[in-house]
Amino acid sequence: MTDKFIKNEQFNFIKKQIAIIKDTAKKNVPPSILAAEIDLANAKIMDLIPNSSLEQQEILDLSRLKTDEEYEQFIDRIASFLLPFPKITEQQLKKMFPKNKKLKLPDLANIDHNKLTYLSWNDLRSNKKFIVYEVDGKMVGIECKFTPTNKKNICSICNSLSEIAYFSTIVKTKKTKNPDYYKSIGNLICSDSGECNKNITNGEYLTAVIKESLGM
Ligand SMILES: [Zn+2]
Structure with missing residues (x-):
């Protein structure tokens, strides 16, 4: 039996590729165009997991799928x-x-760990957002200021259009000898990190922002 090997963001990426294929199929394009779309999706999926085994590649191979039902079964599998x-x-x-003596903790028992790229929760009383993510094999966390906007825009983490909040976090930079030097970085992200975890297709932005914030 093959061990579990697909990360949540990779799973989302694969689902997006399937959505693109289904969309192309609906447009009644010539078969050669659809075949090229499927080839491209397959190539991108194979690139997604470095050093994948032959068995894993077989699991991920969607080139023989035809019907919507087959695609659904593939996603379930x-x-x-x-x-x-x-x-x-x-x-x-x-x-x-x-440093956070009154840290508000997330409700760990009620979080679905299966479809999670990063763990995040808000403390609305203090307008804080906490993000926990694995960087270079280590679980690390950052504390951010969190300001809901009640507007829709593109989230920096998952690149989807959603209700966003502004977050900012302090960078403890190593580039200066001045101990009082602080820089703040921030951006727009999904207010609801549960939704964000359903859309995220890669952890690049998260990795970059956490590394910068923690000086890793
Ligand atoms: Zn998002």
């Missing part, structure tokens, strides 16, 4: 290979935010 977000305890979370 690859969902069984989803790598869950690592189990994390409240104790570990507290250690990630040692």
Whole structure:
């Protein structure tokens, strides 16, 4: 039996490729164009998981699928290979935010760890947002200022149009000797990180912002 090997963001990416194929198929394009679209999607999916085994490549191969039903079955099947977000305890979370003595913790028992790229929760009383993500094999967390906008825009993390909030976080830069030097970085992100986790197709932005913030 093959071990679980697909990350949530990769699963979302594959689903997006399938949506593109289905969309093209509906437009009654010539068969050669549809075949090229499927080839392209397959190539992108194969590139998604570096050093994948032959068995994994076979699981991910969608080139023989034809009907909507087959695509649905394919998605259900690859969902069984989803790598869950690592189990994390409240104790570990507290250690990630040692300066926050009144840390509000997420309801870990009620979070679906199977479809999670990053863990995030808000403390609306203090307008804070917490983000926990694995960077370079290590679970790390950042604390952000969080300002809801009640507007729709493109989220920096998942690149989807959604209700967004403005977040900013302090950079502890190593580039200067001045201990009082602080820089703030910020951007627009989904207000609802549950929705964001359904749309995220890669962790590049998250990695970059966390590395910059923590000086990694
Ligand atoms: Zn998002």
